[in-house]
Amino acid sequence: MTATGTPARGPRILADLTPLRLSAHYRRLWLGNTVSWIGQGMTTLAISLQVYDITRSTFSVGLVGLFSLVPLIVFGLYGGAVADTVDRRVLGLWSAAGSAGLSAALAAAAFAGFHHVWFLYGVVALQAVCAALNSPARSAMIPRLLPPEQLPAANALSSMTMTSGMLIGPMLGGLIVGYGGYQAAYVIDFAAFGAALYAMWRLPSMLPDRDRAKGGRASVLDGLRFLATRPNIRMTFFSDFCAMILAHPRALFPAVAGLWYGGDARTTGLLVAAPAVGALLGGVFSGWTGRIRRHGAAILLAVAAWGTAIAVFGLTRNLWLGLLFLAVAGWADTVSMVFRNTMLQAAAPDEMRGRRQGVVLVVRAGGPRRGAVLARVVAGVTTPAGA
Known part of the structure; x- marks a missing residue:
């Protein structure tokens, strides 16, 4: 018998979807993360295209990666410590809301014709800070939502989320920028964050054990x-x-x-x-x-x-x-x-x-x-x- 009580049908080949059936919280979290990753892939490409459009410099486009990398490294360990101190649901909710707000700022600037490369670099850096706070909190939630035997299947599903964002996001971003401009890509990314925010909103409180045991210091x-x-x-x-x-x-x-x-x-x-x-x-x-x-x-x-x-x-x-x-x-x-x-x-x-x-x-x-x-x-x- 399988974990869902249905008869086993031999070795499984395709991805195990049991985690999606087993936990509604995990299902919403996975779907929301998948949609938002695709939106972020669109925005990443759109920002690179916009920077090149403004500067006509491949070096300036390369700086986009640097302005993203440094905050991820600097705030990565700090974000993990924060996730072990506060309610992870609240941290995930606010950091996702911050990313959504930054996408809205990009869209508003594009609609207003405010095309300045340092504004884009600043938004990229702040997006990386939000990601450094969001990723540890979101990952730490999964073992609380699923039994240990379902973690390999959940991680395989997460790999599909990340790869889809890297493949589908830039392809859609190129098409949308070509037909609707940068503002269209940023608006769609802002809307995509709605799925992640809804998933976080529906989660129960996710206080780490350390809060209850040692007074919330990490x-x-x-x-x-x-x-x-x-x-x-x-x-x-x-x-x-x-x-x-x-x-x-x-x-x-x-x-x-x-x-x-x-x-x-x-x-x-x-x-x-x-x-x-x-x-x-x-x-x-x-x-x-x-x-x-x-x-x-x-x-x-x-x-x-x-x-x-x-x-x-x-x-x-x-x-x-x-x-x-x-x-x-x-x-x-x-x-x-x-x-x-x-x-x-x-x-x-x-x-x-x-x-x-x-x-x-x-x-x-x-x-x-x-x-x-x-x-x-x-x-x-x-x-x-x-x-």
């Missing part, structure tokens, strides 16, 4: 000390760093597209999209993850698969084979993320879950950027294939 240093005493959790971060820093080829895609495949910007777009497509398929066909018990071994195998796929991609000169191995790498990344998040959610006590997610946010924000720098340096000293 230290970032206490969270780091906790990680120092948990080698299994610590190794999940170490393995993730290895994958992101030592084998992250995205910065080389523009050069690779021309040198290896004789392509152009469209070829670069295919290279960028291939890992995301693989990651989405990894979430869609994730039903088997619920049967795995040795999550640490699964993480190491997935990281090894990621590195192997990237290395083979560096050896092939056939575009379609290259795209295939990049998709395999994206699939492996999803598998690693599912089991890594499950371990972190299950192994960390409730009063540490916010800070744990804050560390995840900092690692995921900083790791790929360091990997991009390393890839460029190694490619400059050797070749892109050597990197």
Whole structure:
């Protein structure tokens, strides 16, 4: 029998939707997060296009990522500590409302013809602050809404949310900006936050255990000390760093597209999209993850698969084979993320879950950027294939 009381029908292949059926709170949270992620993907592209339209400078567009990265790193750990101190529902509600308000400000400025690049940079930085407060609170809620055996399925569904936002959001953003202007993309993003706000509003109070036990004090240093005493959790971060820093080829895609495949910007777009497509398929066909018990071994195998796929991609000169191995790498990344998040959610006590997610946010924000720098340096000293 399955968790819902229906007869088992053999090994599951497609994503396990049991968490969506089991908990109405989780279902609303997942749907709201999915809709808002797509809206944020639209806004991210729209801001980059608007900055380029104002400055005609690719360097200025690159600064958009910097103004987003620094607040995520600075406030990531702090946001996790706050999530272990206050009602997570209230924190999630107010931080989502802040993001919605910033989208409204972007729309109002676009309607008014207020096109100033520093205004856009400021909004991007404030959006990152809201995300740094929202993400730890939202992630820490999930183990309170679902039983432990449903966490792998929930994390697979979350991977589909993130990948959909990265794929669908920019595509819709480009179409909407083309037909309706920047203001249309920002208005739709503002409306999309309504789903996330409704989901947060319907949640019960989410006070962390630490509030009840130790008077509501949560230290970032206490969270780091906790990680120092948990080698299994610590190794999940170490393995993730290895994958992101030592084998992250995205910065080389523009050069690779021309040198290896004789392509152009469209070829670069295919290279960028291939890992995301693989990651989405990894979430869609994730039903088997619920049967795995040795999550640490699964993480190491997935990281090894990621590195192997990237290395083979560096050896092939056939575009379609290259795209295939990049998709395999994206699939492996999803598998690693599912089991890594499950371990972190299950192994960390409730009063540490916010800070744990804050560390995840900092690692995921900083790791790929360091990997991009390393890839460029190694490619400059050797070749892109050597990197």
